[in-house]
Amino acid sequence: MAEEKRLVEEITPMEEDFAKWYTDIVKKAELVEYSRVRGCMVIRPYGYAIWENIQKELDARFKATGHENVYMPMFIPESLLQKEKDHVEGFAPEVAWVTHGGSEELAERLCVRPTSETLFCDHYAQIVQSYRDLPKLYNQWCSVVRWEKTSRPFLRSVEFLWQEGHTLHETEQEAIEETERMLNLYADFCENFLAIPVVKGRKTESDKFAGAVMTYAIEALMHDGKALQCGTSHYFGDGFARAFDITFQARDNSRQHPFQTSWGMSTRIIGGIIMSHGDNSGLVLPPYVAPVQVIIVPIATHKEGVIEKAREIEERLKKVCRVKTDTTDNSPGWKFAEYEMKGVPLRLEIGPKDIEKNQCVIVRRDNREKVFVSLDELESKVPELLQAVHDGLYEKALKRRENMTYTATTFEEFAKIAAENPGFIKAMWCGDEACEQEIKEKTQVSSRCIPFEQEHLSDTCVCCGKKAEHMVYWGKAY
């Protein structure tokens, strides 16, 4: 028990210092280790296994919707980056530049990709000739680099892993549908795989991706009331196609520019998992993404038959979930704390008395509920309990978001909520960038999105009092 205490004491409670709580979990659950390279992290086996599960599920969903994977170079020549005006303005200040190859200075410097629109466009210009070549539904899994001043594991780092989809379509309509399809795919993935409820909407003009006509995003609310953008989907119109001279022969034989989208989700979402579900005992993993879904802890391992029984249960459960048995000689108390820290959704305890009664004890990580399960029913009960943990986490996160979502109809009300209550603020907006800017400066919260599900809170803009155009979600964000 001394060891258990030590382990648990090392996490700072989230109420005391949320940022410290976060980095404590990231380190103690062995997700990430800092590296000697400024702003770059080492993703350790347990953290990477989470990313692999995210990749596997997203990749299957991308392929089921007709997308194919490709791999583009990691370098972008400076002249290529500069082809789309807004895009280069957005990204040039934060890229890493390669200037030398071996001992030789390069004639043209190369940036390490911060995102790959320019490379995809350059490739599309080579391979697309006719409407028969469309749509192109490409995705790539890779790492990207953005020269950020500050960094926090998963949330903001110089290098991070992600997927970036880049698609090309015959018509505007088709491209907009794709943009929406992928946003919905991300939302469904967050809610039904990661148990993170999200608000779907579009970004304001000032908050769009560099070069996009429209940026859609999903926003989730973290434990501390700050918002995390979990995924984005951009509609580009034919702006990039014009800049990169991508044309195709249309059905009427005319030469036309195709319409384009891009969409991405990154390792940042792992930060979202931590801050959505974690508690003061450590990580809490939603079952579908957990590298280990059930940890079996044999009790009184020196007693005859206990380890054997644990192994037998492990073999049976392997068919229905990801399961591991801890047979090390650490104490049960130490193991309980360890796997709570690592956020394993279910702990299965089996000891001599349980064996006598042909049962085991299963403890849920999310609410610590303890149930006795007959060994005859293991294969049906465990998946049920995993689903129950998923549902429990989702409900809890949703309730928290509801409790932390406020409505403001006057500026005074807005400013008071922004100052006193972390969370989302719903308020009406005239659509004018000046009002958005004024709210941001005066209250330190920014527009998160114009949600697809609009509500009519009042007739007037919360800032200027003129006619309202949209209801907007506002909040502080990561």
Next chain:
Amino acid sequence: MAEEKRLVEEITPMEEDFAKWYTDIVKKAELVEYSRVRGCMVIRPYGYAIWENIQKELDARFKATGHENVYMPMFIPESLLQKEKDHVEGFAPEVAWVTHGGSEELAERLCVRPTSETLFCDHYAQIVQSYRDLPKLYNQWCSVVRWEKTSRPFLRSVEFLWQEGHTLHETEQEAIEETERMLNLYADFCENFLAIPVVKGRKTESDKFAGAVMTYAIEALMHDGKALQCGTSHYFGDGFARAFDITFQARDNSRQHPFQTSWGMSTRIIGGIIMSHGDNSGLVLPPYVAPVQVIIVPIATHKEGVIEKAREIEERLKKVCRVKTDTTDNSPGWKFAEYEMKGVPLRLEIGPKDIEKNQCVIVRRDNREKVFVSLDELESKVPELLQAVHDGLYEKALKRRENMTYTATTFEEFAKIAAENPGFIKAMWCGDEACEQEIKEKTQVSSRCIPFEQEHLSDTCVCCGKKAEHMVYWGKAY
């Protein structure tokens, strides 16, 4: 048929110009497109799908042998690269240097990883304390950059994709076993998954990896008689551990340096697949790695029931293989040529007459053998035929290697074979680097490996006539 001709005519026969044949296939089978970035390629969907199948199989084999995946930063600070003397000498001349982040010049320049020994070592020094922390069996999937002057798709490029395993062990014995285990894993993968027979052996001193005590490699012989190194596995002793100050508390409480290995396989192996199995009609894919294993070509698609039957067969075959149906309005002849070019192992033709007889025609890509298969036996026959294609490809490649492997016992004999016959030359060697160098300079062939399976060809070195120590495989290499 005009279209079919056009397509086939576009490949240069391998007898005429092997290098041109290779790049023709790479382009026409849509594996790769050149990019605007010197020496970097775009891996297109069909090429990337091959890499995904390689990844999936290798990754499963790595995990089955206890390895875990991690992700290290893509940048290495110059001072870190310099920590191991031989290593930096080997790699520094061919790395890409990042000197600026945004508009700011970096205090220390960073190279884009050419390989990650230094990063793994730095991480291991942080996380390894005791013998209980060993072994560490880590692997990473990533891209690496080596500033090569010349480049050819897959075979040699500035950026390429690979996996790099890095392991740390308590004892020398254990580390050497790991080095051998991984070489054997690679060899088994090449032979039983890619149908590429390989020679296993170790590199000579002059040909070792920069910083290694011993480098093992597998070598395969291509169509043109040149060798391709398909995978390598290195034993480092404790050299890196000393340079990076990695220590652990041993069982006897003393402080010790662990022993280390690394091993890698890259997208280069796709070049090996092309040059091992391809023919003058295009790519020939070994079945287990083929993105599409069976292509269904319905004949006389305008006739009632043909497309429906093809779809029905596709649905049934989906359970036992990767299958696609081509229902486009291209002619059957065009489709035949197209899927031959793409190397699809089996073509299944189904037309009105076949339907009447409750059969279909299946044509093997490797030898064009045509068989009639009863529709009742599809699910058992197709996997059998896929295995037959695999076996056929392996046998053909093995026979070719045997036919192109020569024995030389005198220098004159050696020089004559080297000048006239592409392929492997087996010859005895005294072990002296001077002889190795002399052979290389005078005959333009280099040592490929000292095979594990040694033969006694004569008592004396083929070069100096002194006592022979090893039999060596020699040849020209990619």
